Amino acid sequence: xxxxxxxxxxxxxxxxxxxxxxxxxxxxxxxxxxxxxxxxxxxxxxxxxxxxxxxxxxxxxxxxxxxxxxxxxxxxxxxxxxxxxxxxxxxxxxxxxxxxxxxxxxxxxxxxxxxxxxxxxxxxxxxxxxxxxxxxxxxxxxxxxxxxxxxxxxxxxxxxxxxxxxxxxxxxxxxxxxxxxxxxxxxxxxxxxxxxxxxxxxxxxxxxxxxxxxxxxxxxxxxxxxxxxxxxxxxxxxxxxxxxxxxxxxxxxxxxxxxxxxxxxxxxxxxxxxxxxxxxxxxxxxxxxxxxxxxxxxxxxxxxxxxxxxxxxxxxxxxxxxxxxxxxxxxxxxxxxxxxxxxxxxxxxxxxxxxxxxxxxxxxxxxxxxxxxxxxxxxxxxxxxxxxxxxxxxxxxxxxxxxxxxxxxxxxxxxxxxxxxxxxxxxxxxxxxxxxxxxxxxxxxxxxxxxxxxxxxxxxxxxxxxxxxxxx
Numbered sequence: 331x332x333x334x335x336x337x338x339x340x341x342x343x344x345x346x347x348x349x350x351x352x353x354x355x356x357x358x359x360x361x362x363x364x365x366x367x368x369x370x371x372x373x374x375x376x377x378x379x380x381x382x383x384x385x386x387x388x389x390x391x392x393x394x395x396x397x398x399x400x401x402x403x404x405x406x407x408x409x410x411x412x413x414x415x416x417x418x419x420x421x422x423x424x425x426x427x428x429x430x431x432x433x434x435x436x437x438x439x440x441x442x443x444x445x446x447x448x449x450x451x452x453x454x455x456x457x458x459x460x461x462x463x464x465x466x467x468x469x470x471x472x473x474x475x476x477x478x479x480x481x482x483x484x485x486x487x488x489x490x491x492x493x494x495x496x497x498x499x500x501x502x503x504x505x506x507x508x509x510x511x512x513x514x515x516x517x518x519x520x521x522x523x524x525x526x527x528x529x530x531x532x533x534x535x536x537x538x539x540x541x542x543x544x545x546x547x548x549x550x551x552x553x554x555x556x557x558x559x560x561x562x563x564x565x566x567x568x569x570x571x572x573x574x575x576x577x578x579x580x581x582x583x584x585x586x587x588x589x590x591x592x593x594x595x596x597x598x599x600x601x602x603x604x605x606x607x608x609x610x611x612x613x614x615x616x617x618x619x620x621x622x623x624x625x626x627x628x629x630x631x632x633x634x635x636x637x638x639x640x641x642x643x644x645x646x647x648x649x650x651x652x653x654x655x656x657x658x659x660x661x662x663x664x665x666x667x668x669x670x671x672x673x674x675x676x677x678x679x680x681x682x683x684x685x686x687x688x689x690x691x692x693x694x695x696x697x698x699x700x701x702x703x704x705x706x707x708x709x710x711x712x713x714x715x716x717x718x719x720x721x722x723x724x725x726x727x728x729x730x731x732x733x734x735x736x737x738x739x740x741x742x743x744x745x746x747x748x749x750x751x752x753x754x755x756x757x758x759x760x761x762x763x764x765x766x767x768x769x770x771x772x773x774x775x776x777x778x779x780x781x782x783x784x785x786x787x788x789x790x791x792x793x794x795x796x797x798x799x800x801x802x
Contacts (some may be wrong), residue, residue: 336691340560344553344555344556344559344619346555346616346617346622347555347558349622351397352617352622352623353617353622353623353631354397355393355394355397355554355613356610356613356614356617356623356631357391357533357631357634357635358393358397358416358417359390359393359609359610359613360631360632360635361385361416361419361422361553361635361638361639361736362385362389362392362393362412362413362416362612363389363610364635364636364639365412365413365416365422365425365426365639365642366384366385366412366413366585367386367387368426368428368639368640368642368643369382369384369412369426369443370382370585370589372426372429372430372643373429373589374589375394376430377429377430377646377766378430378431378442378443379431379442380431380442380444381409381442381443381444381588381589381590382443382588382589383409383410383427383443383444383587383588383589383750384410384412384582384583384585384589385410385411385412386415386583386584386585387518387552387581387582387583387584387585387604387608387609388410388413388516388518388551388581388582388583389413389554389609389610390402390551390552390553390554390556390557390581390609390610390613391514391516391551391552391557391579391581392413392414392417392486393413393417393554393557394551394553394554394555394556394557394558394579395484395486395514395561395579396414396417396418396559397417397554397556397558398561398562398565399418399482399484399561399565400482401451401452402452402479402481403452403469403482403483403565404452404454404470404471404474404481404482404483404484404717405418405452405453405454405483405484405486405661406453406454406455406457406463406466406467406470406483406484406485407453407455407456407457407463407485407486407487408456408457408458408460408462408486408487408488408490408491409443409444409445409456409457409458410430410456410465410795411446411453411455411456411486412425412443412446412771413444414446414453414456414486415436415447415451415453417453418448418452418453419448419451420436420446420448420451420453420650422638422639422642423642423645423646423682424436424448424528425446425640425642426642426643426645427439427642427645427646427649428441428442428443428445428446429442429443429646430646430647430649431651431652432646432649432650432651432652433649433650433651433652434645434646434649434650435646435649436650438446439651439652441455442661443456444456444457444458445457445458452481454466454470460488460490460494461487461491461492461494461495461496461497462490462496463485463487463498464485464487464491464496464500464513465496465498465499465503467483467484467485467500467511467513468500468503468509468511469505469770470483470511471483471504471509471510471511471574472507472509474510475507475509475510475572475732480510480569481510481569482510482511482512482565482568482569483509483510483511483512483568484511484514484561484565485511485512485513485514486515486516487513487514487515487516488515488516488517488518488521489515489516489517489518489519489520489521489526489529489530489535490520490521490522490524491515492515492530492538493521493529493530494533496537497539498542498706501513501542501543501544501574501576502540502542502543503567504543504574505542505543505544505545505573505574506543508572508573508574509573509574510568510569510572510573510574511568511574512561512564512565512567512568512574512575512577513539513546513574513575513576513577514546514561514576514577514579515536515546515576515577515578515579515580516551516579516581517535517551517578517580518581518582519582520582520583520587520596522587522591523587523591523593523594523595524595525595532577534548534579535548535576535578536548536576536578538576539576543574544575544576545572545575545576546575546576546577546578547560547564547575547576547577547578548577548578548580549561549577549578549579549580550579550580551579551580551581552580552581552582552607552608552612553607553609553612553613554609554613555578555613560577561577563781564577570660577701582604582607584601584604584605614628624659635754
């Protein structure tokens with residue numbers, strides 16, 4: 331069972347800051363905790379797509395770090411960064427909307443859980459590649475040097491990222507160029523599902539970069555005051571002495587690596603043992619014991635946090651989905667810079683340059699499988715459906731939702747080249763309707779499939795049949 335404690339002073343030996351700061355620290359941690367819990371619930375309801383990595387248990391490492399940063403300092407994280415954005419001041423409404431893939435999200439729904447971003451608050455985003463944010467952080471710090479400014483870059487990453495090539499290369503350059511950067515290694519004892527002693531020859535990560543010129547220390551990542559104290563000093567070193575350092579925050583996550591993690595690599599007893607060190611509850615208990623948190627304030631804080639999180643869910647749910655015709659907007663490389671960049675979708679059987687998305691109006695001809703009529707063999711072997719996309723995305727989405735209410739017992743399978751899930755659903759509905767069209771006469775389409783056919787006739791997709799299909 332992993333119960334190792336970090337070096338340094340215990341919680342009770344650190345003096346509390348002023349009452350206002352204490353309450354702000356507690357409420358921010360409580361907000362992140364409740365936000366993460368609700369994000370997990372919404373993910374199970376299929377409201378949030380993609381992957382979901384929760385930082386429940388790691389709130390003290392996050393808030394202890396961000397609470398002592400200046401507004402003009404840079405922060406960059408990995409893929410477990412909902413709480414980092416909230417701690418930097420990003421509205422939970424926009425973070426939840428990003429999880430939902432909506433237009434009001436921090437990246438307008440394009441990034442999802444792993445790519446939260448808020449340039450206005452200098453939160454330079456989550457990053458989906460393990461260790462991929464490390465050289466980006468070095469670039470941010472180098473830019474500050476070029477400009478002659480005194481902002482500091484804080485780079486937060488997990489223990490598993492310390493095994494990547496980016497880790498060694500970034501540490502070397504940061505030390506060689508004396509970059510103003512603080513590396514915060516969030517050691518939650520597991521690189522995905524692999525324990526630290528099984529994935530790293532050096533398990534004291536505070537020493538892992540010393541040979542490359544970046545000294546480090548270990549701090550109690552379950553204690554928000556310990557993290558504040560340690561990170562404050564390291565920010566000073568970066569800002570005044572212009573040299574990089576590393577802080578290992580010794581912490582623990584109470585949930586799996588991701589929402590899909592069965593957690594077979596650790597015992598329930600281990601998790602329960604670490605729950606006794608819950609950073610949110612222990613800090614609240616201490617504030618109550620020392621009279622900072624008065625009677626009734628704790629419950630009032632819970633109610634405020636609950637209301638704020640549920641308001642974020644309502645906001646995200648009401649936010650519009652990004653239009654499909656903006657799929658290729660804001661690309662970094664467009665035009666003739668990279669002639670070999672191609673895209674594939676349902677409108678053409680061959681790849682085409684992705685930047686010409688809006689110009690594409692090719693007809694896609696898809697053969698209907700041999701003879702289906704009302705679920706029975708009909709001999710209609712050469713029936714062909716031609717489909718042409720003619721309108722913008724919002725109408726397409728509305729038609730898809732309308733058509734998705736119609737179901738039928740007649741099903742068959744075929745193969746297509748890759749195209750979007752939304753189009754696949756509409757094609758399936760069209761085929762189900764087509765299976766009930768008496769050969770050569772679309773007017774006899776069964777009423778329960780009329781929704782899909784109506785969508786076609788409305789202009790979302792246009793369907794045409796050959797003049798003389800084979801008769802059964």
